[in-house]
Structures are given as structure tokens and as C-alpha cells.
Amino acid sequence: MRRVELVLSRLVWFVPTLLGLIIVVFLISNVVPTDPARIVAGENATQAQIDALREQMGLNEPLIVQFGIYLRDLVTGDMGRSLYTQREISSDLLHRLPATLELTFAAMILAIGLGVPLGVISAIRRNSLTDQILRLLSISGLAVASFWLAMELQMYFSTRLGWTPLNGRISGFGPENITGFVVIDSILQGDWASLKSALSHLILPAITLSLPAAATLVRFTRAGVLEVVNSNFVLYETAMGFPRSLIVWKYVLRNALISTVTQIGLVFGTLFAGAVVVEAVFDWPGLGTYAVQSILQSDTKAILGFSILVGVVFIVINLLVDIVHTFIDPRVLK
């Protein structure tokens, strides 16, 4: 079947893409002028102690050998130990991944739910007041600094109104860990108090993170609809008396979504990048706060592991987008 072939051909590219990513990130992390041995040894270590540690950590090997060793370990799932937490980096990352995925998925859902309908409305009321306002808002959404927005939301909704918690992911112990997604775990266990707590913690960071993404989707959907709305098939459907709302929300939208869906994969990358800042402000226990800590501690291997994991997630998301694409537009299977 053509769909399976298409997915397989994309999967073949998975390995070289990932390898390229690892090489680039590895090189960058080695260009940074820090000495992990010095950090591990502590402030009062003698030069002899540091040299011994360098030898022990393999830092005196040529770069290509270090890379070979790193790659060999990586294949077995070993990313080394964090200098800061002293735990396996891979287990640290996997432990924190669900929190970030939960946040980014929530933001993505908000962005799609907000961006796509507003984009359609903006296009069908082209040049109206509604359209002008939406365009202004979407430019502002792209321009606003997320750390500033995050703090404003915190000040208003958490500090002044007291509607939402200031930071963190959940109050109390939370539900038993099944998937690592507290919202899903709460639902699975019927723990409605935890669900409420989880959602109230999630809402502000998700909104903060989603706004730039929603703004991007408004613009892409608007452009997509405008491109489609003057097509011959829309003229035909109109002439044949198809209900207008059906033409717009079913027949035009599905065509317009082709470009929007492609964009969603890319937007996901910006969401992950944005999550680093948003998590830091909201003290969200995900990959972002981990990355920030690692950077502050010059924990290069942890940063390396974080970058690779984000890259893998990004590639997987884009693979999923390609699969969704084949369902929306049958012509790609031709």
C-alpha cells in the first residue's frame, strides 16, 4: 500500500537525520570553553587532581574517539551521568519527558483550537474589522516575549485573583504514575481532585506557550483559506447551492489545512524551544527546567542528551504529520 511505502521511506531518513543531529550537537558542546573535569573536581581541587579526572573521564582522547565512545554508549541508551544530579542522564530525561510533552501537547491543542478557526474567520471576513483585529492580535502574539507574558499571567490570575496556582505541576501527591502524564493518570484512576489540580496548574503555562503557535497557525490558515476560496470547486459548490457554512468549514478548510498541518510539525519545534523558558518561569518539572539547570551548571553531557531527545521528538512528530498529511490530501499518495 502506498501509505505504508511512504512511511517506510520517511523512516529510512530517520537514521541519517538523527546522526547528523548528534554530530552537530556533539561538536557544539565540545566547542564551548568549559572543562567538565574542573566542575566535577570542585573549586578547591589541585591541578593534579583535575588532570587525573580528565584522564579518567576520557577527555584527553581525540574528539573523534570521544564521539565514537559517546555514540557506542548512546546506542545502548547510555547518555552518561549528570554532573549535577549524579544520576543517569537518560533516566533523568525520560522521567521529565512526560511533563514537557503534557505541556506542549496542551499548548498545541490550544493553538490548533484557537488558531485554525480564527484563521478561517479572518479569511472569510477578509479586510473586515474582525480580520484587522485578528491580524493585529496574531502579530502581537508572535512578538510578545513569553517570559513577560508568563509573569503577567501569574501576577494577574495567581497573585491577584488567586484562581490558579503560581507554579508547579500538581498539588499534593498526585495520581499514581502510569503514563507520567498527570492529566491522563488522574482520568484513568478517576481521581478528579488531582485532575482539577493538574489542569489548574497546566492552564497558564499552556496558554503562555500556545500564543505564538496559535498566531502562526492563524496566519497560515488564513493564507490557506484565501488561496482555496477562489478555486473553481468552491465556485461549483456555490453554484450548486451547497450550504455556505458547509463549503467553508468542510470543503475549503480541508484543503486549506494541507499547508497548516505541515506547519504544525514545525510549530512543535518552536513549542519545545519555548517550553524551556515557560517551564523556568512556572517551575514546571519538565525537560526545560532540566535544560536550564544543566546549562547553568555547564553540564555538557546533560545538555547534549536533552538536545538529542528534543531532536528525536521533533523528528517523530514530523513523521506523524507526514502520516496525517496522507489522510488529508490523497494526492500525495499518487
Place this chain on the structure above:
Amino acid sequence: MNESLLDVDGLSLGFSGEAGFAHILDGVTLRMKPGEIRGLVGESGCGKTTLASAILGVLPRHALKIRGGTIRFDGTDMLSRTATADQARVRGRKVTFIPQDPFTSFNPVFTIGQQVDELMKWKSPERENAGVPRHPLFTRYPRARRRRDRERILSTLASVQLPQPEQILKKYPHEVSGGQRQRLMIAMALLPEPDLIIADEPTTALDVTIQAQILGLLRKLATERGAAVLLTTHDLGSAYEICDSVTVMYAGQDVEAAPVDAFFNAPAHPYTGKLLASRPEGAGGMTGIPGEVPSFYDPPPGCRFAPRCPRATADCKRRPDPSHPGEGHMVRCYHPIDAGSAAEAAEIVGAER
């Protein structure tokens, strides 16, 4: 007063754009009787498609200005902006459409079957009120009617000579040939059992070899089912083949309307004479008409053909009223060709030799 099905009366409209106001249609009158097959002929850009689009209600609203005239279909005012509910009942049900380009007129991301089903969901002849419900996105297609509509669809696809209709319905538009797509368009135009089918140059996008087949099929099926057809075309040959009568347009004006025999044998308007003479098989071989079609932004007053017409006089600065040289034959000209005079016909044909 009249038993006409479609009544376009004195329609004048145009579009405002950056270059000014384009006076596209100027006092166009067109009447169609039930079951009649009428050709709407003229050069490209003479307003045929604009007229068809006006009847179908698909002119671009933001730039459109209607300066006068009416379009009535079976009592429904098709121009009024307040009678939209009535218009919605007419469009797709009483009046259907065969587009010019079957390649781009299907929605590329839905199967043909989904699109035919959607049409029948709203426009099935069984649906008493063909209007739009309040929430079209959440309206169900009643199962019993769907089953009966399915029978109609399959038998209609068979009647337009599409092999294996069941398989075709499962395909996407890009998976079938242009000829098959146009047959599907004809089938979709017939399915709601309309009173009028508007076919806008339905064969120009197709191979020459299948154009005649498609037109023949359209004529046969429309006649069998009692549907009138308004066929816009610039191809006089196909008009002659399938039409009962012909209306000629020039630069947004209707200049002559006649039964097909009178049109070809006794044209009365000088433009019609020139048009017939310009056919390769015409009396003088291939001849052109000197001059150019006038600009829509600054059209000549009165008869728009006057600047190119060898018979034009000062009178022609006012638009001529219709006169009737024969039964069902209308011409708008102060100096029509006398059908009886061979010398006049020769003069027309030979004028530019």
C-alpha cells in the same frame, strides 16, 4: 404574461476595480422556455460566462454593481439579496451547473462519491424543501433516502456511459480522466432533476475527439428528462449541432436571438453575419472582423458593435430596440441584413476582401 422558465430582462451590471468601472453587461435580455436548448454564443470576453454566473449567483460580490434589470427563474428573483432562502432552494435543485473545467471543479481531497453524496443530501429530487437547514454541519442524511438516492446515482452514472460506477465513486478526482470527470459533472447536473442546466463551455477543456460525444450526450439526456439547457459556447459548430435556438452576444450586449435555422441561414445582425462568415467553412473562407472588441471601461454608446460595423450610422449611438424579422427571431439593429437579399449577404461576407 409569459410561460418562460428563465427571464433575464435588461440586465446591466459591471465590476468596479482599480482601473475604474467595467460595464460588462449592458441591457441583456434572455428568455428561455421549459425544455429549450439554447446556445449563448460570442467571442471570448463577450459576457457569456458573466451572464451564466449572474444566474447562478456566483459573481464576486465585493466588486459587483448591478445597474438595472432582473433575473427571474420560475418566479424567483435571483438577484435580490433578501430572497436568498428562495434562491438557495433553486440553486442546485431547479437550476444546475456544468462547469467549464472538469479538472479543477471537483474538490481534490474528497472522493467523487463523497461529493455526489453531498449533492444528493441537499438536492435530491426527493427532498421536498431544497433549502438550507439551520445547522448544515450537523444535519444527518436520512438513511432510507440515502439508499434510494444511491440507486439514482448509479443509474444516472450508467446513463452518462461511465463504466463501473461503483468503482468510480470510490476514486478521487485525480484518478479519473477528463472525459470521465465531465461525464460525472453532467451526471451531477442531472441528478437533482432540474428544470434548467447551465453549461458553461462544457467541452473546451476536453479533447476534440470527445467534445462531440459529450455534447450529444448532454442533449439527449436533457431532452429525455425535460430539462432546458443554456449552453455558452464560442464554437458555432457545436451550437448548430445541439441547440434549438441561439442568442448572440457582443461585448456584453445581446444582439440577436433566433431559432437555430434562422440563425445560420438568415442572420439579421451584421455582427452575426460577420461571425458566421469568419468560420473556416464560411462562404469567404477564413476571414476576420476588422477592429477590436471595445474596452469595457469606456464602451461606445448605443450599439457596441457600431465602431466595427460597415453599416453603422449616427442612429447607432442609441441602443436599438428589439425588432422581429421572423417567428422567435429578435434582432437589435437599425440596419439589419435583409434575409431575402443575396446581394446583402454577399456584401457582408465580402466587405473586407
